[in-house]
Amino acid sequence: MKDFEIQYNDRFYEEKIYQKEKISAHSEKEALVKFANIFGINDHQLLLKPLYMWENGNWMSSFKCINEIIKK
Helix, strand or coil: CCCEEEEEEEEEEEEEEEEEEEEEECCCHHHHHHHHHCCCCHHHHHHHHHCCCCEEECEEEEEEEECCCCCC
């Protein structure tokens, strides 16, 4: 199992907050699937579309990037 950090932005009008979620998975694809499930996104590939946003309560969220966490 590997650990991945998925970064995303939350927006509410002019306010913008940078968020991150740590996901344990065997691959980057599996991590994206798990992340999508957390937010009720049916197709994890939508996250990779540049203008895709999803509702997160009163906020609109957008995917920023995914990185594997390298353990030292």
